[in-house]
Amino acid sequence: MKSITVNLIMNGKAITQSCATNTTLVELIREKLQLTGTHVGCDTSQCGACTVHMNGRAVKACTILAAQAEGSEITTIEGIGSADDLHPMQSSFRECHGLQCGFCTPGMIMSAIDLVNREAELDERTIREGLEGNICRCTGYHNIVRAVESAAAKMKE
């Protein structure tokens, strides 16, 4: 497989990484850059566990080639906050018990941040529809919806 070099901004840091031409963005993130917070839960671009931000918008990193990310700004779950300085969405997921096994959580948080950034007004229906691309098998979504409502209020302050 031919090799290419990809230049991008990963969580605020400029990186240059060589990889095979068919490397997906999620493979680049997990296998090359060892950022394992972004997960792979399916092979049909349905579950959303791999959701990251590309130039500020949520994308499913399993469905984008690393080459397509050339020159872009990528943010993963590791890039939005730290244990000592949580993003409001992260803290709301904890406060509202919006996670159980934690596997879908990073992707869910990245989608939810994008949803709040995009939508001026969010109610339960728009939150549920906005998270339709992320599957959670543990929570029944009830507390995820509460978490997004709570974070949206904090983020708009």
Add this chain to the structure above:
Amino acid sequence: MVQQSIGERVLRKEDRRFITGKGRFTDDINIRGQAYAYFVRSPMAHAKVNSIDVTAAEALEDVIAVLTGLQVAEDGLGALPCGWMVHSKDGSEMKQPHHPVMAGTKVNYVGEPVAVVIAESYIAAKNAAELVEVDFEEIDAVVDPLLAQSSADIYPEVPGNTCYNWELGDKDATMEAIANAAHVTKIRLINNRLIPNAMEPRAAIADYNTGSEELTLYTTSQNPHLVRLVFTAFVQLAPEHKLRIIAPDVGGGFGSKIFTYSEETAISWAAMKLGIAIKWTAERSEAFLTDAHGRDHVSEASLAMDDEGHFLALHVKTTANMGAYLTLFASAVPTYLYGTLMAGQYKTPNIYVEVDSVFTNTTPVDAYRGAGRPEAAYLLERIVETAAREMNLDPVEIRRRNFIQPSDYPYQTPVALEYDTGDYEASLSKALEMSDYSGFPARREEAAARGKMRGIGISCYIEACGLAPSQLAGSLGAGVGLWESGEVRVNPTGSVTVLTGSHSHGQGHETTFAQLVASKFGISVDDVEVVHGDTGRMDFGMGTYGSRSLAVGGSALSKAADKVIVKGKKIAAHMLESNVEDIDFDDGVFAVRESNLSKTFQEIAFAAYVPHDYPLEELEPGLSEKAFYDPANFTYPAGTHICEVEIDPETGVVEIVKFTAVDDFGTIINPMIVEGQVHGGLAQGIGQALLEACVYDDTGQLQTGSYMDYCMPRADDLPSFDVGMTSTPCTHNPVGAKGCGEAGAIGSPPAVINAVTDAIGILDIDMPATPEKVWRAIQQAGRA
């Protein structure tokens, strides 16, 4: 001091790592120099394997080895075991086919592995797998469980493809009561096969050290110690003391990560054979094909009543589909976890349950959230609802009329179980109030004015959790003990490390168990760390399944903590120059009764490890205690779920407009976590009722093998839930807990279907009640 104790909504200790991307799931782990595995799987449901040619695959660059099922057989690896022997009506043992680690000469379901490629990279392994030439000779597949017993035998050792014909209860009395009853309600229903779909696909890394001859396996397991036991006692890979099994963060299980599967076994064998580390991670497509499925029953039942709707007798006849092989709990699910639940919350005097368990050329079936108990609750609550409608009785009234009353405990059912405690009227009336049941007719009228069909459905379920006691289970065929172990290590500075044999894969044990132990010692939850999932760190553990962790594992920890307190009192008595009988321990302080002499928990911990002022002649240093807890009985959570739906007659789309769940889980440690468990169970139960179905075609090809075909509940498919609690603490464990993990999935499917049929005005519809089925039912009912 921040002290958070039992009953408080303590935020979860484990969350911080998951919300920051610092969780450590199996696929996040890499071993330096590891190779990668990719499995060659059967594309056919039933076929002879005439030959396997690995020449081209082995010749590919970066391929280390290609190992086949024939080599598994040559190496004499034992079969993957089932953990429960069930006997047929005639007393004979169940028939079970040999379940090889990889298939040798015959494959029995689509996805069964026949070979594994080991290569330097994942992509090389996958590419090489494409080059493995397998000559399959297709045989007619047995797919429909109802035709299994009249089809050609899949295995010579299993005549009639029948695993067992099991029975429970008094047949003669039941049949006689049915024959003489004023009214008999009959139903036939299907409990649809489900695919568990934990969000983390299964994965494993086997790391073999040729020098020490030790194998470390990282694996997505709910019960790592059982994996170790299976590897040693059944597959005979290596002795237990040379095996370390680590189940790190595990992304959901729901039963599907109980079984010790082919893949982790095969790569462990390969790693030992080749002297290397090997990693395997399932793709979701592989998960659909090979994770043990759930449910899949076809049942007929008759409920006999007197003319006032008092239940006289229940006869149930069920065909349970095992798939191609028996998995760990497969044989117990439709028998001891199903037939024994047929009394439900009711005083039905005569019950007789018959179960034919059959093999088909489909993926093996095992425990899935509830495991047998959802199937029992679904049957019972559907037939009770149908009976109420046939008898023109209010569905609430017919249930009340038959409830076991608080004065009846302990209550011996006619199907083996003895309920210790409960209060079914309490959860029913609370659910009626929360759901504004009495206001329903007005809401139905209002919906009708908008052109919507509104219905309401009730389900009063019971479940039996914390399978036990070991001796009884052993006499009924269980192959393992059913206790749990726990260890409470008080560190010299007074913080506490708790080791548990239970495994958390979303349940929040790191918080709940910390609360339990912290409240025992009067210390902060932050000073307690819970460790689980590593055979190298704790003695033994039976793992997590069947909502057992708090009731059984928590009880073990409670006992271990009590031992710490007993020892602490002895140390305190010495230090305070008092008698041990005069020492009280309360809120973190050991004090001499009726004095101002005292020592803190931390001071005692320090003294235990720095024993300068210490009764060394009577007491060993250190402050660490273990306990094994074997319960005296099952626990019996129960509750009432009420579902209210609106159906659009134009499209058949069912919307759940209100869902109320009131559950009695006994003592609750952390209500936030318990409510979360209910929410998740409800989502899976509603998924079963409205969305999810595993479908095979006539040749045994899985038609629902991806998220494009298998309808997973998504955020916009579900409502918010109204969850309430009542409590009658379990009488026989020290925590008083009953278990909460499965209730949602048990109580909800019948509530949803009872609501759907109520809305349409029919008696029956199959799960999942998809828009198409609902629309057709509406057309047939002539009410569109």
